[in-house]
Amino acid sequence: MKISLSWLGDYLKTTQTAEQLAETLTRSGIEVKSVVSHGAAIPKVVAAQILESTQHPNADRLSVCKVDDGSGTPRQIVCGAKNYKVGDKILLALPGAALPGDVKIKVGKLRGVESEGMMCSSKELGLGEGVDGLHILPPETMIGTELGALFPADDILELEITPNRPDWLGYLGVAREAAAFGAGEFLEPAWNLPSTIEDKNVATITDHNGCPFYSIRKIDGITMNPSPSWLVQRLAVMEARPINLVVDLANYVMFETAQPLHAFDANKIQGALNVRFAREGEKLEALDGKTYQLQSSDLVIADDQGPQALAGIIGGMKSGVTAATNSILLESAIFDPATIAHSLRYHGINTEAGYRFERGNRAGTMEASARVAALLDELTGSIAAKNLFVAGQFPEPLQIELRGDQVRQLLGAEMSDEQIDGYLKKLGLIKKESAWQISSWRPDLYRSVDLIEEVSRVHGIEAIKSRYMAFPAPSSKEDQAYDQMMMLRRRLAAGGFFEARTGTLVAKEIADKKAIALRNPMGEQQAVLRTSLLSGLKKVLQHNLQQGSSSIRLFELGKIYQQSEAPYCEEKFSLALMTTGAAVPMSWRSDSQRSLDLYDFKGMVDQLVPGKINYQSWEEPLPPGMSLMLRVFCDAHLAGYVGLLHPAAARELMLTGQEYPVAVAELDVAMLCDVIEQGGGNKVGVLTRFPAMVRDIALIVDKSVAYASLEQVLLSAKEELLRSVTPFDIFTDPSGEKIAADKKSVALSLKFQHDDRTLTAQEVGEACERLMMLLKTSFDAEVRS
Amino acid sequence: MNIEIDQLRQKALATLEASSDEASLKELRVHYLGKAGAISQLSEGMRHLSKEERPVVGKLLNELRTSFTEALEAKEAVLVLAADAAVFQSLDPSLPGTATWQGGLHPLTLLTDRVIQIFRRLGFALATGPDIDTEWRCFDALNTPAHHPARNDQDTFYFPDGRLLRTQTSTVQIRAMEQAPPPLRIIAPGSAYRRDEIDATHLSQFTQMEVLCVAPGITLADLKGTAEFFYRELFGPEIECRFRPHFFPFTEPSFEIDVRSSLLSNKWLELAGCGMVDPAVFEAINKKRGDNAYDPDKVSGFAFGFGLERLVMILTGTSDIRMLTENDLRFLERFV
Incomplete structure (x- = not known):
């Protein structure tokens, strides 16, 4: 406001x-x-009257006016505005005036015609937006009056x-x-409240829950004069459009007291006004020109002809006050906030009255009505009825008990009972024998804690001494889960990955059938909750490729959602990774050309839970858009998958001419964290002090032999000295010159070690021989060391 | 013998003098100092000498071995030095370093973590709750009247069965109190959703931090102390905090917290809403729990909540909130 x-x-x-x-x-x-x-009072801006106006000889859009500024000699002013007529009074900036925005007025020629000043718009004088064109003054304005006297600074x-x-x-x-x-x-105005009277022929309430109190003041003999300029100006501050004197005064008093009022044209009302809920099929043509189909939840003010107003929100056109009105029924009432809020929402209306009633206003119900009556009588010589017709009960003021120790206990502040009393009295509350009487304008105060809040406001929180109370809090399950997730994030960052955070609301078509849909989405693109993080990451990847990134390594750790039987929805943390582009930063070395591929990607996934990640082949049909997938296990539990996007799907994300593999993975965070929690990979054990011996072997096998099967055979051979197998060279020769085209050469580094003694070359040699023999028989391999 | 020794010395030193590479030095070492080398061969000849002559010749031969070894090793050392020097000479130290890739966490994650660490210092433990929750937890239990504007379809996302996407992380307050009796000291970061049009300062999905402390004897002074501690840790000791009376349905009294610092624009920045838990919230919890664990006459508490995106923006000088959801690598790289 x-x-x-x-x-x-x-x-x-x-x-x-x-x-x-x-x-x-x-x-x-x-x-x-x-x-x-x-x-602001700008010197040399005065009220002036337009005496004549002629077309500018050299410009279609300009006119040349003769203007009386009160000096006795008319001035010639060139003007571009169109909204005036001869005889209007306007604001004239004389030569020497300095307008806001550093505009200096001087005598000059406009298209060959001399102009001795400028006629101004509201905006040019800093009086607000105003109308388009000149600011037209009321006809009674004295010519020559300074701007400062007309519009006092505010x-x-x-x-x-x-x-x-x-x-x-x-x-x-x-x-x-x-x-x-x-x-x-x-400074509280003098109200002159009338006496009240109940008369069923004037006003009745059928539904007291919707309206506990209703009042009507009858005012006759109104002459509908134009609203005085002070009234129009004050309404302009509130951005209220002037309509007619009665409506303007009702609005003015609402802004003054916060109590909305409504005036019915008394001659158009038949029978008593009745406050009730609307009936099936009733309609209201309202003052905003729209016709509302009323519901049984809408509270209305009705007469014998039917609804004349949507209670507390908007009046009806039929009984509205017009220029011809000379007698009114002025309503002032208290309405139930929830009822008003419901109707506002249902009909999609916003009015100043509705805004106040839905907030439970009950400030100045009697006072506002009396104020309008007094102002109307003063301005038009009308006569307000001696009595105010009322229906229902004006609510009794509430009494609330409050003990000083309650205040001191909640606020943690030292203050005396006298101080507390002083604060509450300042706010206009009245101390009765054993409780505080709450003023009608404070519907928000109904419990002792509400009074404590009042004390805290007036006392000021600055005056309360801060206290640091801490007590030990054991880490919760959530603390542990958070720390594990941060560990995963940090491992990924250390591995060169950037964390993305994308929205959880996605388009329907990218989510699967188990996706949960909103009832009221903001648009098609945010209609359901994501069931996977991949669609978000793909967008991020695409954005960054478009921005020219040459290497993209992204992850997101966030929630995914899907329907389940019970509870209704499953929310769990998921971790997705996605890479494409260069494997190493571009540099002057020659090794910077390789693209990130599946093996780089698996290397990173391995690092999430070192020593616990393993892979198995994908057994179902591949989902669309994928060209290769592996199941990922953490310990023995299926945690998700890694894979490569199908080249066609990858190209959709790339710029023309780019062709990189896009590796993706999505893993269940709880599966990874479970293993981290068990201390997976963190048990140190004994570090042997005896040296290891390494033997390299090479074998030539069929191309189709999977590397994992070689390793599997070696590690399950029960060679107690063999500690690890590392492949260090894979070689094929499509030309068939060095090795047959359908074969591959695999070089392996075998590490042998014993915890308690130094190995002899002989025992390592023998172990190596046995392993080579095993490979030879298992894979029909040619093996050499 | 003496003459032979002398000749050998002269020859050996002359050859050494003429040798300038590692290979020939190695050869010289074998030729003169080896087991079957020239010096050893001369030593063989000592067998024919008399008892008196042997020590004299032996001494000479030893001197020859020692002096030649020293000369040889000196020469070798010179060559190693030259080779070492050559290694450095081949470097161009002005070439740029070759980097490995760096990664980094999202600034919102980093800030959330800082906030969590500050509250952990004060003895708060993490709590969580789902994004999808009931109207009861999001509004009713938080003392929000049925006709409150925030509850309507224009402001809140609903599901067909009447559940909603939480509009505030305060739902976790309710969950925590449903699950455990006081004392309670929790923080809960998480997503919240409102049907706001997305612009430079609004997202329809954003991140909040919820703070709740309930125990016997908790006062407004504790709330003030906790909030001041938090903002001083986050922004530095020179900040000022201002508590402006405000209104929230679930706290009484309620305040908004403004923070001002010469290190940040020196203007009051509105950063959080807070207050003492409204007794109506405790009563709703008791009703749900079926006990009187949160008796408003025996326990009291404070709650406060704030948007994390806004803090990130202030601390990193980010002017458009959408940069936090765009995930442009050039932006993310700033926070490595």
């Missing part, structure tokens, strides 16, 4: 500047988004009001709070 400081001054006597007041309000809990100075504060304080949606509420926080003195 925006508030004008000059207007606020009607209810707050203060010496604070706009900035100081902003600080005070911030301290009280009203956030001040901005402070803007308006209508500061506009933009406030952000929390939903618990509807009273702050009125000037009185803001002034009362500012005064309580030391800005000055609260």
Whole structure:
């Protein structure tokens, strides 16, 4: 909400500047988004009247005007605006005036015609957006009046009001709070409240849950004069469009008190006004020109003809106040916030009244009505009925008990009972014998803890001494899981991988059937929860290839989601890896041309849980877009897969001409972490002090023999001295010159060691012989050492 | 014999003088000093000498062996030095170093980790909860009225069965209290979702950190101390914290925390919402638990929550939140 400081001054006597007041309000809990100075008095800008207007001889879009600025001699002004007529009063900047934006006015020629000043728009004078074209003044404006006298300088504060304080949606509420926080003195207007009377022929309530209290003031003999300029100006601050005097005053008083009001044209109402829920099939043609199909959950104000207003939200066109109205029924009521909120949401309407009622406003229900009646009587000579017709019960003020120790205990602050009483009294609460009486404008206060909050606000949290209370907290299961996941992340970063974080909402077509779909997605591209991390990583890969990255090593560790029987949804952490491009950074060495491939990729996956990762062949049909897959096991548990994208699928991610293998993996994080938790690979055991002996052998086998089967045979041969097998050269010769084209040469490095003694060359030689023989018979291999 | 020794010395030293490579030095060593080398052969001849002559000749032969060995080794040392020097001469130290690939963690992960480590110092343990949760945990148990605007379809993502994507990590507060009685001291980082249009400062999926402490005797002073400790650890000791009264349905009193530092723009930055847990939240939990473990007359607590993306942006000078989801490697490389 925006508030004008000059207007606020009607209810707050203060010496604070706009900035100081902003600080005070911030301290009280009203956030001040901005402070803007308006209508600064610019010298040499005066009210003037257009005496005549002729077409500019040399420019179609310009006219030449004679303007009376009160000096006695008309001035000639060239003007481009079109929104005026001869006789209008406008604002004229005289030669020598300096307008905002460093515009200096001087006598000069425009397309050959002399112009002795400039007629101005609202914007040019810093008076706000205003209309397109000249700012037209009211006809009663005195010619020659200085701008500063017409538009006194003002500061506009933009406030952000929390939903618990509807009273702050009125000037009185803001002034009362500012005064309580030391800005000055609260000036409450004299209300002259009328006596009340119940009359079933005027107003009745059928549904008291929707409307506990309803009131009508009848005002007759209204002359619908134009709204005075002060009223129009104040409404302009609130960005409210002037409509007619009655509506403008009702709006004005709403901004003043926070109590929304509605005026019915008394001559168009038949029978009593009744507050009830709408009936099947009822409609309302509202003041916004739209017709609303009413639901049984909509609270309405109806007369004998049917609904005349959507209660607390918007009035009906049929009984609306027009220029011809001379008698009104002025409504002021309390409506149930939930009912109002429901109707606002259901019909998709936003109105100032609805905004206040859905926040539970009950500030100034009686006062606002009396205020409009008094202003109308003053401005039009109308006569308000002596009595206010009421229905229902005005809510009794709440009484809340509060003990000083409750306050001190929750706030952890030393303060006396007297201090506490003082704070609450400042806020306008009344101390009764055993409890505090809550003022009508504070619907947010209904428990003792709410009063403690009030004390904390006025006391100020700065005045409370900070305390550091810590007690030991054993690490939780979640702590352990987090640490394991961070370990995986750090291993990947150490291996040259970058972590990506992508959104969990994805398009329907990339997720599988088990994906969980939103009821109200924001768009097709974010319609379901991801069942895999790969689609996100593919997008990141593609983005980075487009940005010119030559080597991409990505991972993401995040949640995936899928439907399951019970519970309804499974959420688990998944780890995906993806690589493509150069294997080593480009350098002046000659070894920088190789592309990242499946073996680089497996090497990284191995490092996630060293010594525990192994692979088995894929047995099902490959999913679309993949050309090779291996199942990954961590210890004995299936953890996921690694694979290569099909070259066609990979090309879709690449720029034209790029052709790199894209390796991918997706692994179940819990499977990896389980093994890390068991200390997998971390048991040190005994470090033998006796040297190892290494023997290299080479064998020639059929090309089709898988390397793993060679290793398998060697390691399961029960050679107790053999510690490890490492392949160090794989060689094929398609030309068949060095070895047959259907054969491959595999060189292996065998490491032998004993924990308790030094090996002899003889025993290693014998072991090596046995292993070579084994290979020879198992694979029909040609073996040499 | 003396003459022979002398001749051998002269010849050996002359040959040594003429040799300049490693191979010929090796050959010289074998030729003169080897088991069957020239000096050994001369020693053989000592058998024919008299008892008196032997020690004299032996001494001469020893001197020859020693002096030649020294000369040979000196020459070898010169060659090694020259070879070593040649190794360095072949280097061009001005060539750039050849790097290995570096990787790195996402800045949001790094910041989350820093935040977690700070709270661990204060004795907080991690807690988690699912992204998909019930309306009860996300709103009702957090004292949010049924007609609250945040609950409608325009602001919150719903599933057909009425569950939702949590709009705040405060659902974990509820889960933690459902599961365990006080005392409770938890932090919970995680994703939250709101139906906001994505722009430079908004994402529809973002990351929050939830902090909850419930125990007998917890006061607003503890909340203030904890928040100040956290921001001083994160931004440095020179920061100022301001607690601005605010409103949240689930805390009473409620505050927003603003932080100002000369190291960061020197403007008040709105960073977190916090407050003392509203008794209505405890009552909802008790009802669900079927006990009175969270009796508002016996325990109290504070909660606070904040967006992690905003902290990353402030600490790294990132102006557009979308850079955090784009994962451009040039951006990620800054955080290696």
